[in-house]
Amino acid sequence: MGKERRLLTLVICLVLGGGLTAAVLGASRAAGPHGATAAGRPAPSDYVDIRDVPRAPAAAPAPGADASTGSVVVDCGRNEQGHYNEDNLVVSPGLRAGAHHTHAYVGNLSTDAMSTDASLAAATTSCRGGDRSTYYWPVLRRLDRPGTRSHEHSAGHGNTGEILPEVSVLVEFRGSPVSKVVAMPRFLRGITGDAVAYTAAGDADVRARWGCSGSPDRSTTRYPRCPGDERVTRTLVFPSCWNGIDTAGAGHRSHLRFPGTNGVCPPDFFPVPELRVSLAYEVPAGVPVALDSFPEQRHSPKTDHAMFVNAMTDRQMAAVVGCLNEGRACRT
Structure with missing residues (x-):
């Protein structure tokens, strides 16, 4: 026994x-x-001194004879209206707080999870030229101060700290280095970056680049530590090849693709205006920062992403296309 x-x-x-x-x-x-990180905060390896980032040559191919070399800046302010929420109209429409983290917006002032094409078309906008499109991205926070405003602690899920306001927001469209561009369809949805890059099998969808205002030839997928008189920058470039059919697609990506390194779109895709959103922040020296993210993504800088919905009228989009194809520098 x-x-x-x-x-x-x-x-x-x-x-x-x-x-x-x-x-x-x-x-x-x-x-x-x-x-070893506490409370899911970024690891020390997620930060890099910008002076330790190698200089990189220009990645874009030289414009060809048929290139659309113009540019269009859409002046939408820098979210002076304080438009924040935890929704994601592109990825989880109809689901309140579906993002589980906070997004900042410029453009359409009504955008939330319940927005429709009709409601976007009827809403007011922060864009001076009347563009009702919506442009948005996860907020950046400083971790040395607690958030005190309601929109700073409403997301939860480990997204804490004082939200850093953008000191500049540049919404810009560019053409193709190899051909003319065609118009985006109205209410086209787009996404760039990978919100789950930390746990993804690879970095294929990591697109956002971080940098410092004084070092435009250095970019990184890590949080940069900049000299005291420089701003932290984020550059988010969207895919610019459209399948010619859909305004949304499987995985929110199949209808829009990136061109190859030679600037050429995949077969059966058409070049459309390339959207770039460039953000800048004043970050005191030594202050740790972190993106809002899903809890399991641990605020990795690789998870940076952005979304947009094109709500320009056909006339407004035609003006953008004309400016790009004619090689002019325009501002709306």
Whole structure:
């Protein structure tokens, strides 16, 4: 009898020990290289001194004879209206707080999860020229101060800290280096970047680039530490090849693709105006910053992303296309 009890005790210990070991290993795997971070904050390796980032040559190919070399700046302000919410009209329409983190907006002042094409077309806008499109991205926070305003702590899920306001927002359209562009359809949805890049199998959809205002030839996928008199920058470039059919697609990406490194669109895709959103922030020296993110993404800078819905009228879009194709520099 005593022998049987000792055997049973041994089995129980092995089971419990194995379960504990599995739990520890599982937690370690889930944490990944950031396992030592507290409360899911970015790891020290997520930050880099901009002076340690190598200079990079211009990546864009030289314009060809048929290039559309113009540019159009759409003046939409810098969210002076304080338009924030936890919705994502492009990825999770109809779902309140579906983003689980806070987005900042310029353009259409009505945008939320319940927006429709009709409501966007009827709303007011922050864009001076009347563009009712919506442009939005996750907020950037400073981690040394708690958020005190209602929109700073409404997201939860570990997204805490004082939201840094953008000191500049540049919404710009550019043409193609190899051909003329065609008009985007009205209410086209677009996304750039990968909100789940931290746990993704690869970096194929990591698109946003970080930098400092005084070093335009250096960019990184990490949070940059800039000299005290420079601003932290984020540049978000959207895909500019459209399938000619859909305004939204599977995975929110199949209808829009990026051109190749030579500037040429994939077969059966058409070049449309390339949207760029460039953001800048004043960050005091030594202050840690972090993007809002899903909890399991641990505020990785690689998860930076942005979305837009084109609500320009056909006439407004035609003006953008004309400016790009004619090689002019325009502002609306």
